[in-house]
Amino acid sequence: MFQNPVLSNALNASGNLGVLSAAASGLDGFISSHGGDVDRIFGVSGINPELMCHPTLSLGLGSYCKVLEEAAAQSGCDNFGLYYGQQFKPQALGLLGYIGLCSTTLEEALKNFSAAFPYHQHDTLIRLVDCGECYRFDYRVEHAAIIGKRQDAELTMGMLLNLVRHRLGSTWAPRTVHFEHPRPEHWKDHLRLFDAPVLFNQPCNSMLIPKRDLNGQAMADADPMLLMVMQDALQRLGAHGRQNRDVVEEARGLVRGALLQGEPNLEQIAAGLDLSGAGLQRRLRDQGLSFSALVDGVRRELALHYMRQNLSITDLAPLLGYSETSAFSRAFRRWFDTSPRQWRNRQV
Incomplete structure (x- = not known):
């Protein structure tokens, strides 16, 4: 045995x-x-x-x-x-x-x-x-x-x-x-x-x-x-x-889907979890997060994934809920202290 x-x-x-x-x-x-x-x-x-x-x-x-x-x-x-x-x-x-x-x-x-x-x-x-x-x-x-x-x-x-x-x-x-x-x-x-x-x-x-x-x-x-x-x-x-839901992970999943329609909305994401907006904010605070930080983290992770998949930089903005490529480029520089094009050139 x-x-x-x-x-x-x-x-x-x-x-x-x-x-x-x-x-x-x-x-x-x-x-x-x-x-x-x-x-x-x-x-x-x-x-x-x-x-x-x-x-x-x-x-x-x-x-x-x-x-x-x-x-x-x-x-x-x-x-x-x-x-x-x-x-x-x-x-x-x-x-x-x-x-x-x-x-x-x-x-x-x-x-x-x-x-x-x-x-x-x-x-x-x-x-x-x-x-x-x-x-x-x-x-x-x-x-x-x-x-x-x-x-x-x-x-x-x-x-x-x-x-x-x-x-x-x-x-x-x-x-x-x-x-x-x-x-x-x-x-x-x-x-x-x-x-x-x-x-x-x-x-x-x-x-x-x-x-x-x-x-x-x-x-x-x-x-x-x-x-x-x-x-x-x-x-x-x-x-x-x-029996112990990971609400933060569920929220990340909903945010990821919502990005295709633009800027995610707190109330809409909370409703998808059967929570009020205030209830979701409390759950996020328990994890040291705000809703804006959650959205920003999902965008950062998605950006890195799509960049590694060699998607066109101009195609990335709408996938991340940005209406303009320039908004994505500014966020990318804030996340990684470099431009998307410079980041990609370093990977070659």
Whole structure:
């Protein structure tokens, strides 16, 4: 039976508000090994390093996705999530990983893993679809405030790959792998890692797993009793976390959508949260924020994302709710102490 390092914390944790910190196991060391500045990357992303020591504590999903994107950008490793997922063993994933490992068969492991994932990570589409000869594992972050999701998607597919390879060996390959994001520059590394066709610009992040590969494959460390304990502990964390809304993150998502119509309005955003304007302001003050600072932060994050996507500078103003390009340029200089064009030239 497993000597489980995560159960001791599970019963005392306050609930999962985003994603359990086991999903960032070893992240600080991996960032350092790729030349990144851990303190700077964690600071920009709003990650408390102390949480990384407790696999059943919760990270904000937006901060988690952002830290992966920042690590890729600041380390210069464009395939950061792909490589991080390549070395991510199921045991490192905490409760969710052990749910797969404690299952009776590999087929059950996939089903149990998929069923438990929503408790491990909120605001995410997870499904295991029976497609006849194959199972299709679908994954997509659906949090409205999260824009940079590529590194997380590649990491998650790597985690799933390693769960299957834990039983079938390092040479096992899926039939196909799909990603939502555009094909990256070093896309051949994806082909090498998955040893399968990899398609980009797809409707969902997916992996197609032939059923014949799963037939009769018993898990070496199956433990039905421990499996039930793990499932119960994870469900308790996930259910308790859903009772504690992260109003600030929800507001960020609504602001992001409202920017396409111009300047976001406090009362409209508050109404979308079933709050009064004064009620939303109180919730923001509790987090040390004002509504204008919230909007400014969303714009700053979106601007950086769109600039990295090489969108035309003249096209960025309306995407950020500005009526004129000059207003966007002034805001960009205030955020980054440089003009958009100068910033982009430095990235070449």
